[in-house]
Amino acid sequence: MTPDKRAETPGAEKVAGLSQIYKMGSLPEAGDAARPKATLVGSDSADDDELTNLNWLHESSNLLTNLRLGSAGLPVVSPLYDIEGDGMPSFGPLCYQSPEKPSATAKPPYSFSLLIYMAIEHSPNKCLPVKEIYSWILDRFPYFATAPTGWKNSVRHNLSLNKCFQKVERSHGKVNGKGSLWCVDPEYKPNLMQALKKQPFSSPQSASLSPHYLSSVLQQSQVQTLKESDIDAATAMILLNTSIEQEILECEKPLPLKTSLQKKRSYGSAFSAPSAVQLQESHSPASSIDPKADHTYSASSVATQRCASRASTSSLSSVDEGDEFTPKSSHGGSEGSEGFHSEEDTEDEDDPLGDSGYAPHAHGDSALKGQPGKKMPRQSCHEIDEELKEAAGSLLHLAGIRTCLGSLISTAKAQSQKHREK
DNA sequence: CTACCAGTAAACAAGG
DNA sequence: TCCTTGTTTACTGGTA
Numbered sequence: 286m287t288p289d290k291r292a293e294t295p296g297a298e299k300v301a302g303l304s305q306i307y308k309m310g311s312l313p314e315a316g317d318a319a320r321p322k323a324t325l326v327g328s329d330s331a332d333d334d335e336l337t338n339l340n341w342l343h344e345s346s347n348l349l350t351n352l353r354l355g356s357a358g359l360p361v362v363s364p365l366y367d368i369e370g371d372g373m374p375s376f377g378p379l380c381y382q383s384p385e386k387p388s389a390t391a392k393p394p395y396s397f398s399l400l401i402y403m404a405i406e407h408s409p410n411k412c413l414p415v416k417e418i419y420s421w422i423l424d425r426f427p428y429f430a431t432a433p434t435g436w437k438n439s440v441r442h443n444l445s446l447n448k449c450f451q452k453v454e455r456s457h458g459k460v461n462g463k464g465s466l467w468c469v470d471p472e473y474k475p476n477l478m479q480a481l482k483k484q485p486f487s488s489p490q491s492a493s494l495s496p497h498y499l500s501s502v503l504q505q506s507q508v509q510t511l512k513e514s515d516i517d518a519a520t521a522m523i524l525l526n527t528s529i530e531q532e533i534l535e536c537e538k539p540l541p542l543k544t545s546l547q548k549k550r551s552y553g554s555a556f557s558a559p560s561a562v563q564l565q566e567s568h569s570p571a572s573s574i575d576p577k578a579d580h581t582y583s584a585s586s587v588a589t590q591r592c593a594s595r596a597s598t599s600s601l602s603s604v605d606e607g608d609e610f611t612p613k614s615s616h617g618g619s620e621g622s623e624g625f626h627s628e629e630d631t632e633d634e635d636d637p638l639g640d641s642g643y644a645p646h647a648h649g650d651s652a653l654k655g656q657p658g659k660k661m662p663r664q665s666c667h668e669i670d671e672e673l674k675e676a677a678g679s680l681l682h683l684a685g686i687r688t689c690l691g692s693l694i695s696t697a698k699a700q701s702q703k704h705r706e707k
Numbered sequence: 708c709t710a711c712c713a714g715t716a717a718a719c720a721a722g723g
Numbered sequence: 724t725c726c727t728t729g730t731t732t733a734c735t736g737g738t739a
Contacts, residue, residue: 396713415728435715442715445730452729464723464728 393426395481397436397443400426401450402477405469412453412468415441449473 393400404421405413413421419437423429429436444450444467453466469477 398713433715438716439714441727441729442731443713444728 392428392432397439398447398449399477399481401440401443401447401467402469402481405450405467410466410468412466414464414466415444416464418444418467449477 395403400422401418403425404418405411407421408417418440422436422440444452449470450467451470453468
């Protein structure tokens with residue numbers, strides 16, 4: 286499909302839909318973020334205090350908590366993007382268009398796998414049909430609007446080949462029907478996230494997520510006066526956060542990204558991974574903050590269950606567990622026969638996305654059946670919060686050590702200089 | 708030099 | 724019939 290055909294894709298509506306989602310998806314603190322936070326972090330604290338000042342850590346912690354929560358039922362997805370998420374459809378080309386990246390039409394610094402990952406993760410359901418993946422990419426990366434059409438082939442190629450992505454049939458009986466949904470295998474999610482974080486640093490041509498970028502991103506998200514060391518710490522927090530998430534994942538053994546991505550080229554069946562049973566087992570009660578009812582994915586589909594259950598496990602994610610295992614037949618067909626719901630389908634029913642996971646969601650259906658289900662996520666969030674606090678403590682400790690080392694080094698340097706002068 | 712990976716092109720099949 | 728989607732194979736270029 287040529288870029289000019291884009292109009293015929295749901296791109297336009299999509300944008301609107303996504304916009305809404307983004308709005309809805311604002312983090313709980315997004316509102317806060319919008320507020321002028323002059324108080325912030327070391328707003329003007331002495332430089333030396335910045336590391337040892339718990340405030341910034343706390344902020345980072347909040348930030349990272351948001352990240353977690355972001356994957357916990359918000360439309361936001363990839364940590365780093367979450368960070369910048371201000372609840373607005375802020376991505377545009379911005380996704381990679383950092384200040385250092387003047388050209389919005391430059392080739393994105395992300396691999397197709399990551400682009401797909403981002404697209405999927407930014408969907409409220411964590412599942413997207415190819416078409417919408419195209420749209421998302423086109424929206425965020427204008428480069429592709431003018432790029433040769435082969436990129437779509439590459440996207441599909443990636444989806445097929447990459448084990449990180451799993452196909453989910455939209456509805457019952459359709460095994461090979463047209464337009465399946467694609468979601469990210471939660472098992473590989475950490476790896477993808479890691480790749481996302483790493484890539485810009487490992488890729489010379491992309492500075493989009495360089496410390497500077499991260500810095501600006503963090504600034505956008507409330508942490509306003511970060512020094513490089515802070516950024517390091519924040520990065521560490523992010524990684525830490527990831528590891529916590531990994532702990533939470535019942536599917537431990539996240540393969541090193543390389544490994545996981547390598548698998549993709551095994552040209553074997555991409556869906557030979559864990560069985561439905563395993564998936565079921567790995568299903569954690571902590572899930573579904575998102576009443577988003579896209580859970581109607583054909584429950585008969587193993588892949589669907591996998592997607593739904595594991596997604597909710599790994600990311601405290603978006604699929605309403607109350608529904609996700611409900612056989613479609615019994616799922617009250619208010620949603621029509623197809624399991625898939627695009628943003629349009631759900632847009633009116635969900636501020637769920639705005640549902641932070643902390644704030645109880647009082648919305649029709651979801652609120653009703655959600656009550657019991659909400660508790661768990663809250664508990665989980667609380668646990669996570671505790672973990673984050675602990676982690677923050679540890680990090681603070683490390684930061685303190687680092688500061689000490691820094692001052693020792695500078696002292697040593699000063700002394701040696703004195704020495705030389707003598 | 709080799710192996711690996713990502714990207715690209717293309718052929719093909721299935722389905723709408 | 725055409726288009727989209729999905730799979731597979733082959734090839735190329737970059738990188739470690």
